[in-house]
Amino acid sequence: MHIRTFVGVLAFAAAATVAAPSGAFAADTADSVWDDVWTGSGMSVSVKEYGDIISVCDTTTNGHTASAWVYAGPDLQYRLEATGDIVGSCATARASSGGSFDLPEDEGITVIYNGDGGGIQTAFFVNDQR
Structure with missing residues (x-):
């Protein structure tokens, strides 16, 4: 029993x-x-507006590092680069890190990204509009 x-x-x-x-x-x-997820050749970019979290991840071993440039209006705030050309590697920025990582509220944010060393892609969102 x-x-x-x-x-x-x-x-x-x-x-x-x-x-x-x-x-x-x-x-x-x-x-x-994530509020937004964009994919490009060899990479993805994910955005969570609350907390200003932006993550760039390498999705393909193609000889190129996944990178993203984050702009508020015309001003470059920061650049993110995933480590090496390693599938699954990511770089993440968040407002809690302070400084340029704390993106302005209710303003347009442009993310320019590239993961294959070729053409760039562009995405846009209004920060904390949700």
């Missing part, structure tokens, strides 16, 4: 352990975390 109870508790604990990661993963999907 004690063995059945132990096996039942063990089975319940295993089921709870397996279920937890899928719930955590769902909370981290782009739709629930």
Whole structure:
């Protein structure tokens, strides 16, 4: 009788352990975390307006580092560059770092990005409009 109870508790604990990661993963999907996600050749750029979080990630080993330049109006605020040409490497900036990373509210932000050493792409958002 004690063995059945132990096996039942063990089975319940295993089921709870397996279920937890899928719930955590769902909370981290782009739709629930990021306000905007743009993809380019060999890279992606993700934006969360609240907290001014911008992340650039390398998505392809193509001999080029993923980079993004962030502008408020005509002024360059900062540049982000993922480390090397490593798939999955990311560089992230956030307002809590202070200085130029704290983007102005209710202003247009332009992100120029490139991940393949060729043509650049441009995206635009109004910061904290949501």
